[in-house]
Structures are given as C-alpha cells and as structure tokens.
Amino acid sequence: NGEEALPGxxxxxxxxxxAATAGFSTDNIVSEHGEKAPNVVYRGTLDEDRLIAVKRFNRSAWPDPRHNRGRPLYHDLNAYRILFDQDGNPRLSSFGLMKNSRDGKSYSTNLAFTPPEYLRTGRVIPESVVYSFGTLLLDLLSGKHIPPSHALDLIRGKNFLMLMDSCLEGQFSNDDGTELVRLASRCLQYEPRERPNVKSLVTAITPLQKETEVPSHVLMGIPHGMASSKQTMVLTPLGEVCSRMDLTAIHEILEKIGYKDDEGIANEVSNLYILYCFKS
Incomplete structure (x- = not known):
C-alpha cells in the first residue's frame, strides 16, 4: 500500500x-499517581540518546499469585456490574487493580450498600462478597436498589410482600420467595461470621431451581445466533460503538449525555455498566 512498516x-x-533513569533517580521523576495502581513515571535516556518515559509500578499494585492463590475476590458485586452477552449469559465486568485500595472507592455504590467491615478496615474478605451477593438478591427480588438496613427492617417486621417486585407475582411460590428473602437477610448480617459461606449458599439455592437447565438465551427469549440478533434489533449510537469496542467514541458519547460513574468518567472508562444498548 506504499505505507512504511511500523517498527517492532x-x-x-x-x-x-x-541505567536510563540514573538508577530511578528522584531528579528524573515526571509524575506520581495512581490510587489503585500506585506508580511513578521517570524521564530516561537510552544509549542512542532517545528520550523515554518509564512507568514503575509499586509492587503491591499487582496481585501476588502466591498470596492470592485460590482466593480470587470480586470487589463491589452488584447488579450494575453484571452485563449480558448476545445469548443472555451473565458476565462480570469492571475488574481492576483494586487490591491496595483502602479508601472505600473500590466500592463504588452508595456507602449504605458497602459491607460494614470494609468501612472499618478497608479490606475485602470472602464474607464481603457474600454481603454484596445479598444486596444483589434483594435487587432481583424487589426490582429496586433498597439499602440493606431498610430491607432488614422490613424482613424483621415480616413485611416480605413490601419487598417483592409485583412483576414477579405468580413466577414462584410464596415459600420460595420467603426462602430467598431469608437467605438475603443472612447474607446481610452485620458480622461477617454470621453470614453463610458460598458452599452453603449453593446448597440453599439449588433446591429452589424448579426448571431443568436450559440455555440463557431461551430463558430470556433472545433469538439465538448473530444473524437473527442483527435482524431483530437495531443498535442505538451507544450500542453501535459498544459493539465495536471503540472506547474513545464511548467516552465521547457518555460525556455528551453527562454520564458520571462513581469515580468520574475520566478516571476509568473501562468501568462501563452498559455492554449493549439495543432499541427494538
């Protein structure tokens, strides 16, 4: 095409x-920043007198596989973090370098939804994820984002029906609904030791599954396959740039509509809560 090949x-x-940075000398520091991934940028010079910038991350900014082996923890599990692909399969989003975040910002929701121990210590433990799962259960049952403290007051007062989404009426028995509400309340206990572990959660939920497992796209009534999806749905401008994974265009659109995520759109465009925006 007459174009020069880019160097490797x-x-x-x-x-x-x-050597290029004079031993990472403080005289060569250009900037220091990064709450979630602390790093320092140094000015440097290579042998051929080419100027470079060297970003040096703090060791603690990166997950230590030996320290975290077998215990991956997801920060800030909530309904806004769960996206769906074209077949209706749920996907978790917004993975980030949050291991060293101790200022509460890795829990992006209102503090009313944050695990109590995280507010006290700034650390996420397995029981914190169980707490967040409890808030997710409440969202699914109520169709609203109800603060856990308010939900627990309703549960203690046995006002289960006030929690339930009226659109779900007839979709499951009162006994099953009551069991899920009780399970959510156990997940939302103030003390981590009083919450169920993941294994007991699975044991409790499994008997409530009445239907034989079927593909997600069948449950959600989504036409299967790329061709049928394209024929039955028209992408909005935001949906179109999302499908191309064009982060620059996504950024521009979200800025135009005044969208603000929990830490500011300029800080982390990757924390999108929307994967595809479809218009029938």
Whole structure:
C-alpha cells in the first residue's frame, strides 16, 4: 500500500531501564499517581540518546499469585456490574487493580450498600462478597436498589410482600420467595461470621431451581445466533460503538449525555455498566 512498516516492539531489561533513569533517580521523576495502581513515571535516556518515559509500578499494585492463590475476590458485586452477552449469559465486568485500595472507592455504590467491615478496615474478605451477593438478591427480588438496613427492617417486621417486585407475582411460590428473602437477610448480617459461606449458599439455592437447565438465551427469549440478533434489533449510537469496542467514541458519547460513574468518567472508562444498548 506504499505505507512504511511500523517498527517492532523492543524489550529492555530492568538494568537497562535503571541505567536510563540514573538508577530511578528522584531528579528524573515526571509524575506520581495512581490510587489503585500506585506508580511513578521517570524521564530516561537510552544509549542512542532517545528520550523515554518509564512507568514503575509499586509492587503491591499487582496481585501476588502466591498470596492470592485460590482466593480470587470480586470487589463491589452488584447488579450494575453484571452485563449480558448476545445469548443472555451473565458476565462480570469492571475488574481492576483494586487490591491496595483502602479508601472505600473500590466500592463504588452508595456507602449504605458497602459491607460494614470494609468501612472499618478497608479490606475485602470472602464474607464481603457474600454481603454484596445479598444486596444483589434483594435487587432481583424487589426490582429496586433498597439499602440493606431498610430491607432488614422490613424482613424483621415480616413485611416480605413490601419487598417483592409485583412483576414477579405468580413466577414462584410464596415459600420460595420467603426462602430467598431469608437467605438475603443472612447474607446481610452485620458480622461477617454470621453470614453463610458460598458452599452453603449453593446448597440453599439449588433446591429452589424448579426448571431443568436450559440455555440463557431461551430463558430470556433472545433469538439465538448473530444473524437473527442483527435482524431483530437495531443498535442505538451507544450500542453501535459498544459493539465495536471503540472506547474513545464511548467516552465521547457518555460525556455528551453527562454520564458520571462513581469515580468520574475520566478516571476509568473501562468501568462501563452498559455492554449493549439495543432499541427494538
């Protein structure tokens, strides 16, 4: 095409980068930032007198596989973080470098929905995820984002019906609904040790599944396959750029409509709560 081939990437050793920055000298620091992934940017010079910028991350910014092996924890589990693909399968979004975040910002929702122990210590433990699952259960049952403290007051007063989404009437028995509400209340206990573990959650929920497992797209009434999806749905402008995964265009559209996520759109465009926006 007459275009010059782009040069390939070069790899540099730590010793080369150390030499280029004069031993990561403080005199060469350009910037220091990154709440979730602390890092320092240094000015450097390679042997061929080419100026470079070297970003050096704090060791604690990156998950330690030996420390975290077998215990992956998802921060801030809530309905807004669960996206659906074209076949209706749920996907978790907004994975980030949150291991070292202790300021409450990794829990992006209102503080009323944040696990109590996270507010006290700034640390996420397995029981914190169970607490967040309880808020998710409440969202599914009520169709609203009800603060856990208010929901627990209703549950203690046995006002289950006030919690239930009227659109779900007839979709399951009162006994099943009551059991799910009680399960949510157990997940939302103030003390982590009083919450069920994941294994007991699965044991409690499994008997409530009445239907034989079927593909998600069947349950949600979504036409199967890319061709049928394209024929029956028209993408909105935001949906169209989402389908292309064009983050720059997504950013521009969200800024135009005044969208603000919990930490500011300019900070983390990747924390999108919308995967596809369809218009029938």
């Amino acid at each position: 990437f070069s790899e540099y050793s730590l010793d080369q980068l150390r």
